[in-house]
Amino acid sequence: MARIIAFREALREAMSEEMRRDDRVFLMGEEVAEYNGAYKVSQGMLDEFGAKRVIDTPISELGFTAVAVGAAQKGLRPIVEFMTWNFAVLALDQILNTASKMLAMSGGQVSCPIVFRGPNGSAGQLGAQHSTAFESYYANIPGLKVVSPSNGYDAKGLMKQAIRFEEDPIMFMESEVMYGDKSEVPDDEYYIPIGLADVKKQGRDVTIVSWNKMMKVAMGAATELEKEGISAEVIDLRSIRPLDWMTVLESVKKTNRLVIVEEQWPMCGVSSELAYRIQKEGFDYLDAPVRRITAADAPLHYAPNLVAAALPDVPRTVTLVKDVMYAKK
Amino acid sequence: MYWYELMQLIRQFEIMAEEKYKMEGKIRGFFHAYVGQEAIAAGCMTATRPEDAFITAYRDHGLALAKGVTANSCMAELYGKATGCAKGKGGSMHFFGKDVNFWGGHGIVGAQIGTGAGLAFAEKYKGTDNVSLTFFGDGAARQGMVNEVFNIAMTWKLPVIFICENNNYAMGTSVERTSNVVDIYKMADAFEMPADSIDGMSCEAVHEGMARAVKRAREGGGPTLIEIKTYRYKGHSISDPQKYRTKEEVETYKQRDPIHMVLKTILDNNFATQEEIDAINKRIDAIVDESVRFAEESPWPSDDEVLKDVYVDQNYPFIVD
Numbered sequence: 001m002a003r004i005i006a007f008r009e010a011l012r013e014a015m016s017e018e019m020r021r022d023d024r025v026f027l028m029g030e031e032v033a034e035y036n037g038a039y040k041v042s043q044g045m046l047d048e049f050g051a052k053r054v055i056d057t058p059i060s061e062l063g064f065t066a067v068a069v070g071a072a073q074k075g076l077r078p079i080v081e082f083m084t085w086n087f088a089v090l091a092l093d094q095i096l097n098t099a100s101k102m103l104a105m106s107g108g109q110v111s112c113p114i115v116f117r118g119p120n121g122s123a124g125q126l127g128a129q130h131s132t133a134f135e136s137y138y139a140n141i142p143g144l145k146v147v148s149p150s151n152g153y154d155a156k157g158l159m160k161q162a163i164r165f166e167e168d169p170i171m172f173m174e175s176e177v178m179y180g181d182k183s184e185v186p187d188d189e190y191y192i193p194i195g196l197a198d199v200k201k202q203g204r205d206v207t208i209v210s211w212n213k214m215m216k217v218a219m220g221a222a223t224e225l226e227k228e229g230i231s232a233e234v235i236d237l238r239s240i241r242p243l244d245w246m247t248v249l250e251s252v253k254k255t256n257r258l259v260i261v262e263e264q265w266p267m268c269g270v271s272s273e274l275a276y277r278i279q280k281e282g283f284d285y286l287d288a289p290v291r292r293i294t295a296a297d298a299p300l301h302y303a304p305n306l307v308a309a310a311l312p313d314v315p316r317t318v319t320l321v322k323d324v325m326y327a328k329k
Numbered sequence: 330m331y332w333y334e335l336m337q338l339i340r341q342f343e344i345m346a347e348e349k350y351k352m353e354g355k356i357r358g359f360f361h362a363y364v365g366q367e368a369i370a371a372g373c374m375t376a377t378r379p380e381d382a383f384i385t386a387y388r389d390h391g392l393a394l395a396k397g398v399t400a401n402s403c404m405a406e407l408y409g410k411a412t413g414c415a416k417g418k419g420g421s422m423h424f425f426g427k428d429v430n431f432w433g434g435h436g437i438v439g440a441q442i443g444t445g446a447g448l449a450f451a452e453k454y455k456g457t458d459n460v461s462l463t464f465f466g467d468g469a470a471r472q473g474m475v476n477e478v479f480n481i482a483m484t485w486k487l488p489v490i491f492i493c494e495n496n497n498y499a500m501g502t503s504v505e506r507t508s509n510v511v512d513i514y515k516m517a518d519a520f521e522m523p524a525d526s527i528d529g530m531s532c533e534a535v536h537e538g539m540a541r542a543v544k545r546a547r548e549g550g551g552p553t554l555i556e557i558k559t560y561r562y563k564g565h566s567i568s569d570p571q572k573y574r575t576k577e578e579v580e581t582y583k584q585r586d587p588i589h590m591v592l593k594t595i596l597d598n599n600f601a602t603q604e605e606i607d608a609i610n611k612r613i614d615a616i617v618d619e620s621v622r623f624a625e626e627s628p629w630p631s632d633d634e635v636l637k638d639v640y641v642d643q644n645y646p647f648i649v650d
Contacts, residue, residue, distance in 0.1 A: 052454070057481070060477035060478075060480065060481060062474055062477055063443055063446075063476075063477025063478045063480070063481050064481060065443070066442070066443020066446065066447060066474065066477075066478065067444075067478070067487075068447060070384075070443065070447015070449075070450065071447040071448070071450045071451040073432065073447070073448065073451075074382070074447065074448045074452070076451050093437055093440055094443065094444075097436070097440060098437075098440055102433070103638050104638045104639055105415060105418060105419045105423045105433070106415050106418075106419065106425035106427065106433060106638075107413070107415035107416030107419065107425065107638060108416065108637070108638035109415070109425050109428075110425060110427055110432065110433070111641050113641075167641035167642065168645075195646070242645065
C-alpha cells in the first residue's frame with residue numbers, strides 16, 4: 001500500500017521512525033518542540049518523544065551547533081534543524097572547522113555522525129537575506145555530504161539513510177515552498193542511498209539536470225518541449241556531494257546535449273563543476289556547449305517581477321534548450 | 330609526588346620539543362608551549378576521573394600528556410610521523426587521545442568551548458555522571474561563542490566546567506586591552522553561573538577549586554566558570570619575540586614557579602628524599618629522550634593517507650582529476 005503525504009510529513013516520518021529505533025537520535029533547533037516547528041516539520045514530535053529528545057534552543061546557531069557537534073563526537077546522533085540555511089552561516093565555523101575536519105585532524109579517531117537540515121534557497125518575496133541557496137558552499141568541503149531532494153518520497157528515504165547509516169556529517173537541504181507538496185510514499189520502510197541521481201523522465205534529444213525545487217522548472221520545460229517534438233531526458237541529482245556525474249554522462253552519451261537548471265548564483269556553482277566533469281569525461285559525445293540557467297548574479301530583490309526575472313523559469317529553460325538544439329525559436 | 334612528576338614531564342617535554350624545533354628544524358608549523366602553566370594540568374587531573382573529558386585549544390601538549398597520551402605519540406605527532414597521536418595529521422595544535430578522553434587540540438579560538446559543552450550534553454543525555462573540562466584562554470573569552478554556550482550550558486545544566494586559563498596575553502594583547510572586564514570569572518554573573526578565581530601557580534589551589542566545580546557538575550548542579558590566573562613563560566608561539574612585556578615581568582612569575590613550589594612542599598614536609606626526586610627526574614629524562622628516539626625512527630605517513638580519515642564512509646567517491 002502507498003499513501004499520499006506532504007513533504008513535511010515525509011521528513012517527520014523519517015525522523016520519528018529513526019528516533020523510535022535508536023535512543024541516541026534526537027532533534028534540536030529553534031522552535032522545533034513547543035511551537036511544533038517554524039514550518040511544522042516536527043509537529044507532534046515533542047508529544048511523542050518528550051523534551052529530552054525534541055529540544056528547543058535559544059537563537060544561538062553557533063552555540064547549539066557546537067553543542068550538537070560535541071554530542072555527536074561523544075556518541076549521540078543529533079539532528080539539527082536550522083530555521084533556514086541562511087541562519088546556518090552563523091554556525092559555519094563549527095560545520096567547516098570542527099564537524100568536517102575532526103576525523104582527519106584526529107587521525108580517524110573522532111567522527112561526527114550528525115544531520116543538519118532545514119529549508120534552503122528562495123521562497124517568494126523574502127528579501128535578500130532569506131533567499132540564498134547554499135548547496136555549492138557546503139559541497140566544496142571535504143568530509144561533508146550534501147543532499148538536496150525534490151520530493152517527499154526521496155526526502156524520506158534519504159533522511160532515513162542519513163540518520164541511520166551515515167557516519168559522516170550530512171547537510172540536508174529542503175525548501176519552504178515544497179513542504180506542502182504531496183507525494184506518494186510506501187507504507188513499508190525504505191532507504192535511499194546518498195549519491196545516486198534519479199532519471200525522472202527518459203528522453204532522446206537533450207539532457208536537463210536539476211535538483212530541489214528547480215526540478216519543477218526542469219520538468220515543466222520538458223513538458224513544453226515535448227509539445228514541440230523535442231524529447232528531453234530529465235535528471236534529479238538528489239545529492240550534490242557526492243555528485244553522481246556518471247548518471248549524467250550516460251545520459252549525455254545518448255542525447256549529446258546538456259542543460260543545467262540551478263537556483264544558485266553562477267560563480268563557482270554546482271553547474272560549474274558538473275560542466276567541467278562532463279566536458280572532460282564526455283567531450284567526444286557533446287554536439288553543443290554545456291549550457292546552464294542560474295539565479296541572476298545579484299542578491300535576490302523583493303519586488304515580485306524582480307524575483308521572477310532573477311530565478312530560472314520554464315520559458316527561459318525552453319529557449320536555452322532550443323539554443324543547444326540549434327532549433328528555430 | 331604525582332604533581333611533581335607530571336609537571337616535570339610536561340616541562341621537560343616542552344623544552345626538548347622546542348629544542349628540536351629551533352635547533353634542528355625537525356618540528357614545523359605553529360607551536361605553543363605550556364611552560365609555566367603546568368599546575369593547571371596537575372590540579373585538574375587529581376580533581377577528576379579518567380572518564381571525564383578534557384578538551385582545549387591549540388596550547389594542548391600539557392593537557393594531552395596529563396590525560397595520558399604518551400610522550401612517544403606526542404613527540405611523533407610533532408615530527409609529523411605515522412605513529413603520532415593523530416597519525417601525523419594534526420601537528421602541535423591538534424593532539425587527540427579519544428581512548429584516554431582527550432578530545433583535542435582545537436585551532437579556532439573559542440570554538441572548542443561549544444564542543445566541550447556538547448561532550449557534557451552527551452554525558453547528561455546518556456545519564457552518566459561524567460563531566461567535561463573545557464579549557465580556553467583569555468583571548469577566547471572575548472568570542473561570541475562564550476555568550477551563546479554559557480547561556481545554553483546554564484539553561485540546560487550541562488556537566489561542564491569552563492576553565493579560562495588566563496595567562497594575561499591574547500597573543501600580544503594584554504587582558505586590559507581586550508575588555509573593560511579584566512576579571513574574566515565575572516562574565517559568569519550574566520548567566521547566574523557559579524564562578525571562581527584561582528591561583529594557577531598552585532597545584533593545591535587548582536585541585537581544590539576544580540574539585541568543588543566537578544562535584545557540583547556530577548551532582549546535576551550544572552556548569553561552573555573557573556578563571557585560573559596563570560602565566561606562560563614562553564611567547565604565544567615559538568615565533569613570538571615578546572615585545573609586549575618586560576623580562577622583569579616574566580622573572581617575577583618565575584619566582585613562583587609551580588614546579589619549584591611543589592618541590593619545596595615535598596622536601597619541607599619530608600614527603601620524599603632528594604634521592605627519590607633525583608630518581609623521578611632521571612625517569613622523566615629517559616621518557617623524553619625515548620620520545621625523541623621514537624619520533625625520529627618512526628616512518629612518515631604513506632602518501633595514500635591523503636584521502637584517508639576524511640570520511641568514515643570507506644566507499645566515498647573522491648574527485649581525482
